[in-house]
Amino acid sequence: MAESDKKRKGFFGDVRLPVSKEYVYPAKQTFLFWVGGIGVLFLAAFFLIDVTIKEGVLVSNGPLSSAHASFGANCATCHTPLENVSNDKCMVCHEKFGGDQGIYSFATHYLYRSTDFTRLTPSTNEVSCATCHSEHEGREAVLDAVPSAMCISCHEYGSFNDQHPEFEAIGSGVPDPANITFSHTRHVNEIISKVGETDLEKTCLYCHQSDPVGAGFEPISFDVSCASCHLTASSSTDWLPTGGNGVQTLATLRAQRGPGTGWVDYMSPGDFQERSGRVRKRPVYHRDPWILENLKRLQGIMYPDNELASLLRASADVAPEDADILYEEALATLTAYADELRGIPDRSVQRSLSEIDDLMAEIKKRIRDPLSPLDETKFLLGSASVDPDIDEVTLSQYKELIDGLTLTCQKCHSVDNASIGRVSKDQSTFVRAEFNHRSHIIQSGCLDCHSKIPIREFAARDSVAAVKIDHAGIQNLPSIQLCQSCHTPKKAANTCITCHQFHPDKSQHSNLLRYLN
């Protein structure tokens, strides 16, 4: 063995490489931590510069949407240190009216979508705006494009194509008490034969007139759609007895000057013909105030307990924009009642007074806000039974009088219990969703969807459809399956917000706020 080899601990391998004389420790890798530390220092420096001088790009979770981009580096516009983004911050801009429960609250959502006014109490489930409207997702992000899953977290529908309920108007199966006699097939055939319209789809537009945007239709107006044929100058009441158990003449009403009879000054005496103690009104107008006033009086006589309900329902076919007049009238009547009762110390009278005050509050609320649905059943102070003091002969005379008075009205309207059935049907069938006709009419004709009334089958024929399949009470809407055939994940949009809005229309902002405050 060589001398040098003796100093070694041994050899290894085929070429006898020397074994180390001492333990060899692996080289330390402390430099890795130094490199990391330098990286941290750079990061810390960048962070400090960023939050103090620059725009806080580093700490931001992403660029703000275009709508909020102007806030830039001013994080405090939306953020409160150590707290979530509060609704208060959103409301600074979005709730100009102030208050802590406005149009963007859940309470308003419940109210707006359910039309259930018992849900006016602010929700205990109130969540922050940021829960649904997620910011810091880039300039192009659309904040109101709320994913359907957000809605589904409360509403137990899989999606529009899965478990979505049928449209309420279809699903409920309850016929609409339209209170009007109307045949679509008859009117379409009238337009075809008298106007010469050859395009069946266009016949719809003679009455259903598009709103300026084209999304929906204006409410059917008698003056626009019906007056050209109905209530011509020859229309009249029957010859009616006057005085006592008869009708009140224009002269009598002028002398009485009762509440809500300001129209008497403008009605022409020439519209009345008198003959041996009887009067006939000719022509008859739509919502003829003389007829309605006399009908109201007869109601008061025949159904004294019905009182305000009669008052409200007597003004049949009132247009929404004219509804205030009706309720102002009811309020005036109630106020007059109440004023008479206030001085009477009887306990039962005072209890009645309390009821009247409640009703007045109800009406005042309705006048303030047309959105408020007035439950007319509240105004049924008693039963709709005939006054037991009226004998059969007199009752028969009254009924005959009512029939004569509403002779022309009954061609279209139903008259029951001395009141003209109120035509409540209008064009807004969807309560909880929006439908844009303009988007759809390019692809389908009116009758492709609205096919429950057999207009195509009876078009240009001498006969009209039977009443049971063609009356105004039929909700001529397609079922949801028709919508679902196009609105699928692979075709047209089928998200919740395609049809539904969470927040109410801004035009209703002030009205809703008034309630919620």
Add this chain to the structure above:
Amino acid sequence: MNKWVQSPPWLLGFLVLCALAVAAFIVNMTMEPIHPGSTWGIAYGIGALAAFGVVLLHSLRRRTLRFQKLGRSWMYLQIHVYGGALFLLLVFMHSGFSVPTGVHTWWLWFLSIWVVGSGLLGIVIQKWIPTVLTSGLRVEIHYDRAGELIKAIRQRCEKLIAKSDPRLKGFYTDHVAPSLGGTNPRLTYFFDITGGIHTRIKPFGHVRPHLSGADKTTLDAVQELFTSKLEIDAHCTLQRALRGWLVLHIPVSIVMTALLGVHLFSVMYY
């Protein structure tokens, strides 16, 4: 024991946790969209933070080896590996499996992938390289002794060549000596641990017929030494990777930890 799975129970536990997490995510996803600010998004973020904290215990344990009561270091390594993978899964769930749009959140997301990815690379390297080294090479050396051993080989070669024929000296000077200056890592060793060596010793066969009997013996001895040197090069090449992957892992994980602090600050404060 399987080379890739040291402990099936740990792997099973990890897979069960992953399955539970993914199942929870799928269920939540049907209820509401998952994004970092949603209730479940925050919950996943907290889960990821907890997993990250547990993962860091391995680093602490390596510095407290003297305290045996703290348990086996091997267990902490398992936590480090499986916890790290679970951390990345929870990060993805926290972000709703979408790419963050914020600057620091994007970097945090990217560095999380980088750190866990480099860690997984480290595992693969540590499982694969030792097997390759022991399967194809005759010599096994300590990485930090490579220079010393090459120097010894060079000295022995020079001693052998000193008494040899000029032709052998010329061959040594031209073809062997340049390789004995130090370690020569070559990428080819990653693909074939022995192929490069066989090619490089072929010139020894070309020169052998031209040498006398004594020089042939010297040439054989030099060839043996040269082969060992090339094997040392192979060792160095692969062992460098065995150690070097930490450069990709540790500094970046330190920066990521700091960035996580920035993220927590921005979330808590704002």
